[in-house]
Amino acid sequence: MFGKTHALVLCLLAINLTAPATRTSADGLKVNDPFPDLTQFKLEGKLPDLTKGHVLLVDFWATWCSPCKASFPALDRLHSQYSERGLLIVAISVDEKQQDVERFLRKIPIHFTVIRDVEQELVATAKVTTMPTSFLIDREGRVRFIHNGYRGGESDRQYAREIEQLLAAPGKSP
Amino acid sequence: MKRKSLLYLALAGTLLTSGCANVKPWQRGALSDYIMRPDRDPLGSALAEHMWFSREAAFGGRAVGGGGCGCN
Numbered sequence: 001m002f003g004k005t006h007a008l009v010l011c012l013l014a015i016n017l018t019a020p021a022t023r024t025s026a027d028g029l030k031v032n033d034p035f036p037d038l039t040q041f042k043l044e045g046k047l048p049d050l051t052k053g054h055v056l057l058v059d060f061w062a063t064w065c066s067p068c069k070a071s072f073p074a075l076d077r078l079h080s081q082y083s084e085r086g087l088l089i090v091a092i093s094v095d096e097k098q099q100d101v102e103r104f105l106r107k108i109p110i111h112f113t114v115i116r117d118v119e120q121e122l123v124a125t126a127k128v129t130t131m132p133t134s135f136l137i138d139r140e141g142r143v144r145f146i147h148n149g150y151r152g153g154e155s156d157r158q159y160a161r162e163i164e165q166l167l168a169a170p171g172k173s174p
Numbered sequence: 175m176k177r178k179s180l181l182y183l184a185l186a187g188t189l190l191t192s193g194c195a196n197v198k199p200w201q202r203g204a205l206s207d208y209i210m211r212p213d214r215d216p217l218g219s220a221l222a223e224h225m226w227f228s229r230e231a232a233f234g235g236r237a238v239g240g241g242g243c244g245c246n
Binding site: 128 | 177198199200201202203206207
């Protein structure tokens with residue numbers, strides 16, 4: 001019934017419908033993966049000393065992302081509560097313009113480190129699926145917890161519980 | 175001849191329309207810009223609503239009442 005031409009046309013249509021040009025891969029950073037070395041990426045801003053065995057909270061955010069904005073005061077509270085015990089928060093902006101970041105920080109002043117992933121290479125390596133996404137990294141540099149999105153009090157309580165757990169774990173002290 | 179044309183057409187379609195790219199989560203800055211909001215102009219939205227419910231005779235559709243006459 002179908003000639004070769006029709007079969008070929010159908011094949012082409014099937015290819016067209018099922019093969020977008022680029023596919024997002026879901027195999028980003030997972031729990032227990034070593035977090036990439038931040039010094040290997042083009043980051044704008046002063047990177048803190050990461051060699052002292054801190055518990056690290058790396059947060060990927062952007063000025064255009066409302067939940068990121070909502071999470072900043074909570075991250076600042078975590079900073080004031082846990083920084084002396086060895087928590088280091090590094091918020092990595094994926095904004096294209098540094099001016100946007102500066103304008104944002106003038107409105108919401110915070111005390112933890114904010115840097116910008118200039119070429120969006122680090123975020124592409126981490127392959128985050130949501131904005132914001134944050135990674136809690138233990139003193140050995142391994143991802144231990146991943147937060148996709150920010151859900152107010154629920155996230156705050158979860159952060160506190162996980163940070164307490166990581167700070168209590170043995171490892172080199174800062 | 176007709177078959178060949180169909181084949182070329184399908185081939186061209188495959189090549190030209192399969193370039194849809196996924197926007198990654200960290201690249202959505204432009205999409206979340208205020209200018210991308212369809213409801214950023216309240217007057218324009220109200221006019222569009224009015225035309226929509228009049229043309230479609232959508233009584234009470236999308237929070238506006240009307241019987242399709244376009245007179246309210």
